[in-house]
Amino acid sequence: MDVTLGTVLGFVAAGLAVIPAGFGSAAGVGLVGRAGAGLITEDPDKFGPVIVLQALPGTQGIYGFLTALMIMVRMGVLGGNVASLTTYQGFLFVLAAMPVALVGPVSAIYQGQVAAAGVGVVAKRPEEMGKAVIMAAMVETYAVLSLLASLLLVFSIQV
Numbered sequence: 448m449d450v451t452l453g454t455v456l457g458f459v460a461a462g463l464a465v466i467p468a469g470f471g472s473a474a475g476v477g478l479v480g481r482a483g484a485g486l487i488t489e490d491p492d493k494f495g496p497v498i499v500l501q502a503l504p505g506t507q508g509i510y511g512f513l514t515a516l517m518i519m520v521r522m523g524v525l526g527g528n529v530a531s532l533t534t535y536q537g538f539l540f541v542l543a544a545m546p547v548a549l550v551g552p553v554s555a556i557y558q559g560q561v562a563a564a565g566v567g568v569v570a571k572r573p574e575e576m577g578k579a580v581i582m583a584a585m586v587e588t589y590a591v592l593s594l595l596a597s598l599l600l601v602f603s604i605q606v
Contacts (some may be wrong), residue, residue: 472505472551507552
């Protein structure tokens with residue numbers, strides 16, 4: 448394998464896809480976890496609904512990971528035969544990672560805030576848990592769109 452600037456940029460693109468989304472998911476999951484811990488202290492039986500709400504902002508980290516994985520697949524990293532990308536190709540991979548790198552962390556943090564508010568709903572009206580999940584899931588829409596945009600861009604790059 449010849450290490451080219453394009454190949455280095457491809458690895459940077461994989462990192463850009465996974466790192467910010469992971470940070471955002473960690474922040475969102477942590478936010479809901481703090482809210483949920485208070486509720487569980489008062490009512491341990493509400494652990495199930497709380498863990499569902501806490502898991503929701505973690506998906507953006509998964510989307511970043513999937514995008515990074517697809518970049519690495521396209522580069523041949525997982526097959527052991529890493530492509531010598533041109534600078535142009537490497538730059539295209541960086542651009543392809545941008546939707547999930549920029550939307551993912553923001554979406555995860557906002558989804559964490561909505562899910563944390565949902566913990567308050569579960570605390571006072573547990574029968575409304577479904578509504579709390581739906582409100583948090585609405586924020587997910589934009590993370591899914593950014594994942595799809597990134598993947599479509601990744602697979603449009605000729606390697």
